[in-house]
Amino acid sequence: MPQQGPSARRHLPFAQPALVLCLALAAGPVLAAGVDDAELAELRATLAALQARIAVLEAQAAAGSAGDPAPEAKTAPQLDAGPGLDIAAAGDGAAHFGIGGRIHYEAYAFDRDQRPATGGSEFRRARFQIEGEAAGWGYRLQAELSGRNTDLRDVYLERRFGDSTLTLGQFKPFRSMEDLTSSNDVALMERSFNSSAGLFADRQWQQGLGLLHAHGSGSLGVSVFNLREDNTPRNEGWGSAVRATWAPHFNARDLLHLGAWWSHEQGGRDTPATAIKPAYGGRRGPEALLFESAAGSDFKQRSTGLELAGRRGSLHWQGEWTRTTLTGVAGEAHIEGRYLEAGWLFGGVRAYDRGEGVFAAPVGIGPGGLWELVARGEQMHRRDLTGFAVRRWVLGLNWYASEDVRFMLNLTSGQDDATGDSPRQLALRAQYVF
Numbered sequence: 001m002p003q004q005g006p007s008a009r010r011h012l013p014f015a016q017p018a019l020v021l022c023l024a025l026a027a028g029p030v031l032a033a034g035v036d037d038a039e040l041a042e043l044r045a046t047l048a049a050l051q052a053r054i055a056v057l058e059a060q061a062a063a064g065s066a067g068d069p070a071p072e073a074k075t076a077p078q079l080d081a082g083p084g085l086d087i088a089a090a091g092d093g094a095a096h097f098g099i100g101g102r103i104h105y106e107a108y109a110f111d112r113d114q115r116p117a118t119g120g121s122e123f124r125r126a127r128f129q130i131e132g133e134a135a136g137w138g139y140r141l142q143a144e145l146s147g148r149n150t151d152l153r154d155v156y157l158e159r160r161f162g163d164s165t166l167t168l169g170q171f172k173p174f175r176s177m178e179d180l181t182s183s184n185d186v187a188l189m190e191r192s193f194n195s196s197a198g199l200f201a202d203r204q205w206q207q208g209l210g211l212l213h214a215h216g217s218g219s220l221g222v223s224v225f226n227l228r229e230d231n232t233p234r235n236e237g238w239g240s241a242v243r244a245t246w247a248p249h250f251n252a253r254d255l256l257h258l259g260a261w262w263s264h265e266q267g268g269r270d271t272p273a274t275a276i277k278p279a280y281g282g283r284r285g286p287e288a289l290l291f292e293s294a295a296g297s298d299f300k301q302r303s304t305g306l307e308l309a310g311r312r313g314s315l316h317w318q319g320e321w322t323r324t325t326l327t328g329v330a331g332e333a334h335i336e337g338r339y340l341e342a343g344w345l346f347g348g349v350r351a352y353d354r355g356e357g358v359f360a361a362p363v364g365i366g367p368g369g370l371w372e373l374v375a376r377g378e379q380m381h382r383r384d385l386t387g388f389a390v391r392r393w394v395l396g397l398n399w400y401a402s403e404d405v406r407f408m409l410n411l412t413s414g415q416d417d418a419t420g421d422s423p424r425q426l427a428l429r430a431q432y433v434f
Helices: 006-033 037-067 071-075
Strands: 078-080 085-088 096-111 120-134 137-144 151-161 164-171 206-215 218-226 238-250 254-266 274-276 291-293 300-312 315-328 331-346 349-353 358-363 370-382 389-400 405-416 424-433
Touching: 120 151, 291 315, 300 349, 331 349
Parallel strands: none
Antiparallel strands: 078 085, 085 096, 096 120, 096 424, 120 137, 137 151, 151 164, 164 206, 206 218, 218 238, 238 254, 254 300, 274 291, 300 315, 315 331, 331 370, 349 358, 370 389, 389 405, 405 424
């Protein structure tokens, strides 16, 4: 049936009285001429049918008028104001703009052994970011406000091509599951030695180009970069990394994750000196020097890693094994590291991003929050030198008050085989993500 236009809808309320009047005028001469009862009954039935039809048309017109959005509603943007701010264009929402960030406030207390350590408190992260997408291009600008200087973290443009994403700017190279997991989502306060917290000597963000392809059951990432973060000098060092992940068993509660990665870094003109110094006693605690190189082109690092992770309902675990060869002015060094971490979410399940091959925040956080118990053991040593090894054991208790607020308590015990130092640390974090 053709839809009633606005003009027809305006005239429908007057149609029924007009029709009754016309039928009355037409029936007057007939009745005056004397019709029998059968003809009169047929005329009344016809009138009743026409009245019913008019009532249906009036109802349809009223419903259509109520369902039409106002002109301003069709063009109004969609606004989500908490926590953080996200504004999306009307329609398919392809264009959007968001403001967010994170606050990580931490406090430390040490049980010192042979070497000094500094307790106290600090804003570990006070990070602000804007991100969005327009005309098919996405962007992110992340500024770290904690510490003495303002530093940039993720700063890039990106473009999607089907299941692949091209990234240009400063980002994390595709290596190490532990490094690629967001600091908002790691189960313990400190990353393992087999990440930028040890193996890559604070080179967590680098500037370059990356391509990440998310296939049906995993991901493949390739990145090429220079050895520079925004707060380090320009230099001619360069690197490349590739990481592949596969999740052959994946559903809402169960997961098996397999991963492998390879990284190569080569120093060049003005490349800063580097040192691998794991903080075996916790953040701001004593460090063990496993390797040190001079600045310039003598530095070279080749690393390989294997990943194994999974979950079974509330139980989740992950581990990595790495081998690294480094070259400096003093020759080659061979370092091997490993860690194994396991946790239990009381009533929840830890989320997993199959497209990036990393764990995310838990799902199933109810009104009363969610508790998590986590433990990790790790070790790193020089394969070419006896006695150069560090160990660390961490026990953590987390309370997810909501999807945005988390409190973390970590007890760390470490050991440096070279010196015999065995400190312990108690650390607390209050975290808010917006």
